[in-house]
Amino acid sequence: MIKFHPNEELLVQYVQGNLDSALAVVVGTHIDMCQHCKAHARDIETHLSAKELGASTDFSELTMQAMLEDILNSAAPAISAPQQILDKVTVEGKQFRLPPALKRVSHRLGDWSKVPGSVWRAPLKVDDHSAVNLIYMGAGASVPEHTHRQHEATLVINGTFNDEHDRYHDGDFVFLGADHRHSPQTAEEDCLTLAWLDAPLQFTSGMARLLNPFSSLFFK
Numbered sequence: 303m304i305k306f307h308p309n310e311e312l313l314v315q316y317v318q319g320n321l322d323s324a325l326a327v328v329v330g331t332h333i334d335m336c337q338h339c340k341a342h343a344r345d346i347e348t349h350l351s352a353k354e355l356g357a358s359t360d361f362s363e364l365t366m367q368a369m370l371e372d373i374l375n376s377a378a379p380a381i382s383a384p385q386q387i388l389d390k391v392t393v394e395g396k397q398f399r400l401p402p403a404l405k406r407v408s409h410r411l412g413d414w415s416k417v418p419g420s421v422w423r424a425p426l427k428v429d430d431h432s433a434v435n436l437i438y439m440g441a442g443a444s445v446p447e448h449t450h451r452q453h454e455a456t457l458v459i460n461g462t463f464n465d466e467h468d469r470y471h472d473g474d475f476v477f478l479g480a481d482h483r484h485s486p487q488t489a490e491e492d493c494l495t496l497a498w499l500d501a502p503l504q505f506t507s508g509m510a511r512l513l514n515p516f517s518s519l520f521f522k
């Protein structure tokens with residue numbers, strides 16, 4: 303049972319296509335995994351398009367005709383070379399099936415690299431400007447306590463992790479702002495998450511503070 307969902311504002315921006323493209327992959331992947339948000343996003347879409355139609359009832363038949371012609375005459379989309387779409391990823395000998403929204407951009411997934419503390423990450427460059435990371439935490443792993451200069455979105459693809467606030471399972475979507483600090487950990491179970499940041503992490507405790515100059519290399 304999914305307990306944490308994107309808020310209304312994020313869902314509306316997602317449906318409108320106004321989200322940062324990497325954050326949209328995280329929200330879209332949650333929607334793939336969550337029947338509740340899938341239905342709700344559809345409702346928002348219906349509501350918004352009804353509003354749009356209502357606002358443009360003065361379309362003359364001539365305008366409609368012109369629009370139709372435009373659509374019919376527009377060039378067919380270029381067909382690019384087939385790209386390698388992955389159904390699943392393998393890390394540390396474990397396989398994880400990818401939800402559809404993630405599968406669509408899987409050909410952009412970079413190589414896995416190990417970061418300290420039984421944590422692996424693979425960058426996924428969604429476009430020229432924004433990226434997400436797949437983060438795999440083995441059992442008993444921890445990420446040093448940190449805050450965010452802006453926002454962090456984390457989606458559990460498979461497994462369980464916890465922080466000071468709660469425990470998060472498959473499909474849970476956690477959105478944290480700059481005022482939150484937390485230290486994600488796994489216990490007996492490992493965890494694959496999808497993580498998005500709009501600014502590098504800020505480590506707050508002990509030795510990890512020394513990592514701050516490099517935090518952008520870690521997670522972004």
Ligand SMILES: [Zn+2]
Nearest residue numbers: 307336338339
């Ligand atoms: Zn949901």
